[in-house]
Amino acid sequence: MAPETLVEIDRHRVRELTEREEKRLDERTPGSRALFERARRTLSAGVASSYQLRDPWPIYLSHGRGARVWDADGNELLDFHNGFGSMVQGHAHPAIERAVTERYPQGTHFAAPTEDGIVVAEELARRFGLPKWRYTNSGSEATMDAIRIARAHTGRDTIMKIFGSYHGHHDYVMVSIGVPYENIGDREDYASLPYGAGVPQSVADLTVAVPFNDAGAAERRIERLVEEGHPPACVIMEAAMMNLGVVLPEPGYLEAMRELTRRHGIVLVFDEVKTGLCVAPGGATERFGVKPDMVTLAKTLGGGLPSGAIGGTDEVFEVVENEQVYQVGTYNGNPLSMAAARASLLEVLTPEAYEHLDALNEHILAGCQAVIERYRLPGYAVGVGAKGCVTFSPAKIVDYETYKENQDGELCDLAWLYNMNRGVFMTPGREEEWTLSVVHSFEDCDAFVAAFEEMAADLTA
Ligand SMILES: Cc1ncc(COP(=O)(O)O)c(C=O)c1O
Numbered sequence: 001m002a003p004e005t006l007v008e009i010d011r012h013r014v015r016e017l018t019e020r021e022e023k024r025l026d027e028r029t030p031g032s033r034a035l036f037e038r039a040r041r042t043l044s045a046g047v048a049s050s051y052q053l054r055d056p057w058p059i060y061l062s063h064g065r066g067a068r069v070w071d072a073d074g075n076e077l078l079d080f081h082n083g084f085g086s087m088v089q090g091h092a093h094p095a096i097e098r099a100v101t102e103r104y105p106q107g108t109h110f111a112a113p114t115e116d117g118i119v120v121a122e123e124l125a126r127r128f129g130l131p132k133w134r135y136t137n138s139g140s141e142a143t144m145d146a147i148r149i150a151r152a153h154t155g156r157d158t159i160m161k162i163f164g165s166y167h168g169h170h171d172y173v174m175v176s177i178g179v180p181y182e183n184i185g186d187r188e189d190y191a192s193l194p195y196g197a198g199v200p201q202s203v204a205d206l207t208v209a210v211p212f213n214d215a216g217a218a219e220r221r222i223e224r225l226v227e228e229g230h231p232p233a234c235v236i237m238e239a240a241m242m243n244l245g246v247v248l249p250e251p252g253y254l255e256a257m258r259e260l261t262r263r264h265g266i267v268l269v270f271d272e273v274k275t276g277l278c279v280a281p282g283g284a285t286e287r288f289g290v291k292p293d294m295v296t297l298a299k300t301l302g303g304g305l306p307s308g309a310i311g312g313t314d315e316v317f318e319v320v321e322n323e324q325v326y327q328v329g330t331y332n333g334n335p336l337s338m339a340a341a342r343a344s345l346l347e348v349l350t351p352e353a354y355e356h357l358d359a360l361n362e363h364i365l366a367g368c369q370a371v372i373e374r375y376r377l378p379g380y381a382v383g384v385g386a387k388g389c390v391t392f393s394p395a396k397i398v399d400y401e402t403y404k405e406n407q408d409g410e411l412c413d414l415a416w417l418y419n420m421n422r423g424v425f426m427t428p429g430r431e432e433e434w435t436l437s438v439v440h441s442f443e444d445c446d447a448f449v450a451a452f453e454e455m456a457a458d459l460t461a
Helices: 011-028 030-039 094-106 115-128 139-154 215-227 253-263 283-288 314-321 335-348 351-374 400-406 409-421 442-460
Strands: 061-065 068-071 076-079 132-136 159-162 207-210 234-237 267-271 294-297 308-312 380-384 387-391
Touching: 011 409, 011 442, 076 442, 094 335, 115 132, 115 283, 115 308, 115 335, 132 139, 132 314, 139 159, 139 234, 139 267, 139 294, 139 308, 139 314, 159 215, 207 215, 215 253, 234 253, 253 267, 267 283, 283 294, 351 380, 351 387, 351 442, 409 442
Parallel strands: 159 207, 159 234, 234 267, 267 294
Antiparallel strands: 061 068, 068 076, 132 308, 294 308, 380 387
């Protein structure tokens, strides 16, 4: 849409609606407020993870079933948050419930391998076309171990990531994400900026960031690193970025990154913690048709139980098999998580389930796009597989810089409030997207679009 046809957003109106909706949400959630008052005495800031924080209090949930969750006040919400994208199966799916209840009386933890772990690895190998697998308990552990394996395999210390990309909370990758925009430096030579306190600058300096969707910039930076004697061990990246809303790869970009990394002996790691098992049976690797040397999985893998995995080629896994790298963890391949993952992969996330997710996403994206056009809002709907969002921006977002320059954060915040007050549970934060589940219906998607339309109408009234 040409910018001149867009509606002018009245900032005063945005603030007025935000205040009205905040007040409404406060009034609907006194139970969450009471839990927060209690929780903050013992649970630091009242939450289990800082990503659960919210002002003035977080919304505490009590239970979930199918496509719905209920908060501590009994408000019923259609779940498009889905545990930051973990619950593509929906809540309490009967197949996973059965697997977990059958496993429980047989013992839930041995720190010894079980057959379910083999079945899951066989299925992941088939889906992703990578022969070797190991387990972890989270996405952070998966990316941490993948990087260690890549470092050992190449004998190199430096690693490369995409500026603005999130890969978990360990020191190697808590670098150059969500940092003050004025400090990021030149596009050809981005600064390595720790994300939050406690990450040593000396560790951050080993992590070099380059812009998404720009293989030329990556190539020039790699060539400089080679000249300086610090070639990267790996490039760790999401094939489609999932923490600037959704940013899809431009045509040819992933192919160019594949060719470039191969030419320089760099391990290409697709971090599929968000995309894997969500955008196709074989994740972004299958969807975009570019095969990395390693993938990392978590979230959807465990069907709601903590789980993660690393897949790779025989060559990269050699350092694990010859015991140069200790890829370890007491709970790795936990029998309960593996039972859930097996049922999820073989019984829930079937080819028909992915067809349903694609059809739902097409429906919700088209619905949101129609609202955007009807009300001439600055934005567009974008998504892939189970993932999508409305990106409030007058220009297309292709990387961190275009995101920082264009994203309308106030509209994101307002959209979240509209959702919460109209029975739609959405991811908080301006960077997130929706995740559909296999038990969502077209009517559920219509409810999401209706909440969005109400906001669009109020904004432009
Ligand atoms: C792409 C990506 N990688 C890694 C992680 C870290 O996963 P976890 O929170 O399970 O440690 C996340 C979490 O959001 C993620 O989005």
